[in-house]
Amino acid sequence: MQLYEPQPSYLMYAFGGGWEVMAYIWQNVFKRTASDANWWYMQGNSCKLKAQYAGSIPVRYWWWSAYAGCQLAGLSQYLTALAIVAAFCVIQFLILTIWAAISGLVIALLLGFNFLYGNYFKIFFRCPDCHEQMSIPIYVCPACSTEHTRLWPSVYGVFHHRCAKCNSKLPTLDVLGRKTLVQKCVSCKRPMNPDVGRLINIHIPVIGGPLTGKSNYIFMATKRFTEQYARPRGFEVTFPDKNHQREYENNIRMLSSGMELVKTSNVVPQAYNLAVKKPREWIGRILYIYDAAGEAYSDENSTLLQTYYKYVHGLIFVIDPFSIELYRRQHESEINAVRSAVRPSTLSVMDAYGRMLAILESSIGLKSSKRLQLPIAIVISKTDALGLEAQIGQIAIRELMNRDPSIRFEAEASKQLIERFLEENQLGNLVRDLNLRFENVGYFACSALGRMPDASDHRPYEPIGVLEPLLWLLGKAGVVGVRQGLTRRMDEQDKAMAKTKGNIFKAVKFYYWDSLRPRR
């Protein structure tokens, strides 16, 4: 972090102009004094001439006195000027020194506060396009488009910098209006939306091989989150980037017309930003959702380009059930019948998982001896096909919870079902490895489209189970209070159950003892 980097701005008076004024006065006042003093010296020389040619001694003496007087008068011009300049320089020096010291202190306090505030709340400037983290972005002068790389309290100004090109005053703090200026990434120079660097960063990559349905999942989950979760709870959900909003609206329009999204082509994805603010929350969150093309996990070189992994707060790992070898072999004829609709992913689950681990190892130093705190949601997609919904989806979850009342949460039931599904399909090693490496693993099943794509069917797609993985992850990242909601719901269920226990003693025993007993 550099405190003082040359900027296209004018230095503060205390650090630049004030000292230049002192130097200019020192250099120029005596030039003017010299011309005044010379006038006296010329008068003196004339007196001297007259003294040399005067007849009588007194007259000669008087001319010599006049000559001496003129010399003294000339000298006094310099002495007076020297006294004035010296007094000015001493006062100016004191003023500038005190001014610079106070400004330096205020600058240090403001920079220190900004640094601590950013680090405490985990607010960072991270480019959604090239994923570079920067201490401060480039701010663009609104009047002349000059780029200012260090628009913060500095020797160029504590609260404002003055653009050297157009003389505009540019605020150095967000509270003074800096956030209204266009900000650009220092690395790729692309404009960044105004919420980058102002809200708490939450980074979530959606991982999976090609054609696993990641993009469909992201947009449908966003829609469900906005409409079904955030809006009823009074959350503010906005797209800080107008391009992202346009892209979201276009994609939702396509999905609402029964059309599938175009396959993602970016191997290094642009993060898709969503700002989320809870009611009465001071600082909101900015979600960076990364949707890399499945090809990003097809080879090692592409995998290593996923540099944003060093920031991640949670992972969504999408598994296409039709890319599971055993499942594919067992259901070959059924899959072949709907192959064009389900479009099985070409990358094996373990290959995608292995590459994801390789990135985590290189970016955050994954250790085999220590489990990662990072939550990972394992999402089995395309459950609308081949009766998977009844096997691992919402239907199966409800059935299992009805069969086994000790399972209180849907996530718990989903975990049991999907773990069993993966183990039955020779992916037990994946389940074991996940439990070995990750502290928080959630298992979910979803269908982003809700039905199989059909070019002749223009009914809107109705997703199933897309919200749960995202909510679980956002709950783990502290964006939403999922745990509090579940606890409240469970408590209400316990109260209702207690009331059915017959007498008050049994009800109290159930509520305060039986319901609190650990289950598994």
Place this chain on the structure above:
Amino acid sequence: MDDLIGYLVTIALVVAVVVAVVIAVLSFGGFILGGIAAAGMVTGAIKGTNNFFIVLKEAHDRLP
């Protein structure tokens, strides 16, 4: 004796006159010197202050 006193008084008077004239001549020279020097100081103070403010204004005008 009276003549002697008269001579002495005359000499004293002449000396006094000569000394007074010399002192007057010297004083006039000192007055000229002092007057010119004082005038120089006064004009120096006025012009110096004036020059200082002119240069100070120039210096600030040069600043962006």
